[in-house]
Amino acid sequence: MFNYAESIASRNTYMTSIRETMAEAQRSKPAVTISMDGDADGKSHRFYTNRDRLEGDVKIVAPADTRFDEIYITFEGTSRTWMERLGVSPAASGRTSVSQTFLRLVQPVNEASLPIPRVAIKGQEYTFPFTFVIPERLLPGACNHTIAVENQSVEEAHLHLPPSLGDHTISTFEDKDDLAPDMTRISYAIRVRVLRKKDTEDQPVVLADTARKIAVSPSIPDAPPIHIQDRSTEFVLRKEKDLRKGLLGKKIGRVCIFAEQPQPLRLAPNSSCPPSTRVPVSLTFVPANAETPPPELGNMTAKLRTSTFFSTQRTSYTPTVSRSTPDPFVGRYQESTLLSSRCVSNVSWEKQEPPLSSSSSSKPVYKAQIIVPIAEPKCKHLVPTFSTCFVTRSYTLELSLSIRTSKHSQPNLALKLPLQVSQPAKDSREHDSAPQDTSVEEFFVPRIISPSTLQQEVAVMAPPPPPPPPPFDRRQGQLPQSMLLHPPNEMPPPEYSVFRGTGGPPVRIPPPVGISPGCG
Known part of the structure; x- marks a missing residue:
């Protein structure tokens, strides 16, 4: 019967043999190099x-x-x-x-x-x-x-x-x-x-x-704009707010901020220039009375919210943040990145007077526009917007504008815009450096056939017409004059006859009843 020391020694010997066997297998493993x-x-x-x-x-x-x-x-x-x-x-x-x-x-x-x-x-x-x-x-x-x-x-x-x-x-x-x-x-x-x-x-x-x-980094074409419902909580393209002097001050007017869906951010992975786009933001201010000037603008902040959806089961839809029926088998990971923050107080308002046909109580309207540049953040690598059976990536652009109504009050207006990150396909000439048979490619190129083109193609595909018959000389041959109205290759069938001197078309002479043609 083994004692404790012998059992420990046998265990160490067994583990040592296993390690030696694994080391020997590792040493005998072929070395593979991929260049x-x-x-x-x-x-x-x-x-x-x-x-x-x-x-x-x-x-x-x-x-x-x-x-x-x-x-x-x-x-x-x-x-x-x-x-x-x-x-x-x-x-x-x-x-x-x-x-x-x-x-x-x-x-x-x-x-x-x-x-x-x-x-x-x-x-x-x-x-x-x-x-x-x-x-x-x-x-x-x-x-x-x-x-x-x-x-x-x-x-x-x-x-x-x-x-x-x-x-x-x-x-x-x-x-x-x-x-x-x-x-x-x-x-x-x-x-x-x-x-x-x-x-x-x-x-x-x-x-x-x-x-x-x-x-x-595959090529992902530009997708059409997303259809956004009026009461969507995921995206906000328009925001209105009443402005007051301070927290409980009097109302000075109403401001509206609006932006359309931006153009896609087109990637160029192997380029040294980061991809960029821009977002025009329109502002409209309606004062409480005609003597109230427009407010001073503060800071415009742009953030990029990255959403990654993942699942261990195949998804039959494209996951979104505001899906009405949340899927317990789909996880979501979000991360926000600051793109830019700048002061826009130098943006000037443009005053638009009310039309003369309107009543005297009409108020002027002030409008302004801010161009917000959007670029890929540093030390970040953006991948194209994509969706697979298990993983989905989407982006949301968050814009926040502060407005100075007093020394201690700066209300904010926020927008949430869908941002698509795409990657245009390379020119086919950059990929096909080797010569190819163009006749194979032309076979699959769709064609637009117009009536004139169709007639030309039919004329090319149709067999050539037979050559014209040789000219017939009436002086040759021993046929009667009535038989010389037609050339030999256009003689009428046996059932037809041509009356002498008529010059008309051939006339069919029916055979006698009960006697088949050619039976004498």
Whole structure:
């Protein structure tokens, strides 16, 4: 019977053997290096977008003679989300997570470059080139819902490539924050796996599994303006307020602030110039009486509120802040970033006199306009507005204007505007550097056919007309004069005859009753 000291010694011996076995497996693991064209230090410092080519090679070196069966080189896009669920009981609480591979492109490996037999010689370097092209869209299988989506636009949005999000291990995101929570991650990587099949089991042994991550910022076109209801709590495009001198002072007038939905903020990921847009804000002041001057403006503050929605179940709609029926399976993370704050006291009011046809008690109206510039904040990386089955990103622009009615009173008027962050597609000439067969592309180009163009195409497609018959010389031949009214190739059928001297059309002579034609 073992005592306590012997049991501890046997346990240490067992753990030591396990560590030695793992270390030996790690030492015998083939070394895989993924290199991409244009990267000097082995890291990718740029963003890739649709139709960009990912070219490079994979180098594999085995520290010992290693038998293998397959080498897989793929370009994959994965999405991972997790949520903490709080239930009434411990069994209903806990963390739920989901992982989805929405994109997988496979690079065929040339069989001639593999050794025969499939044994990697110790110290020998094997090189396999690869070429991937980032697609324009995802396949319909990437958006597979058990519940039908609300409308076609939701499915169209889910088939767009999502941008890289929440993965700070990429060298491109080392000094910038993409405002993503820890619960979401979207990443793209070139993955290499070396497998060896087992004789007894169907599951192969993974000898090496290496991935190199890259940053993808796909093109997202400009969407139409959002339909905003009159009593929306999520967006406010117009705000009115009565102004008073102090808290309990007399009323000096009524001010109205209004702004339309701004133009999209168009990204240019690999450009040194930050994207920008502007928002025109219109002001209208109606004084309490004709002698009251317009108030002095204070500060205009612009903030960007970033909303990230995530779920562990496929969403059949686009999540929003003001959804009437909140979904308990959808989480939300918001973060506010200050864009600018400036004094606008130098903005002048323009007085508009009432028309002469109006009554004498009419009051003048003062109007002004403020142009608010909007730019991407420093040390922040904005991704395009997108929506997938599990993750959604949206932006809201918050504008706040202070108005000085007295020394100690500065009421504020706030607007909430939807801001779309898009990324225009690159010119196709920048991607298609290699010559292509233009006849294939022209086959799929839609055409507008007008009546004249249709006649031309029909004339081209129709067979050529037969050549005209040779001229007929009446002096040749031994036919009677009545038979010379028609050329030989236009002789009437046997049932027809031409009367001599009439010069008219041929006349059909019916056969006798009971006698078929040609029966004598």
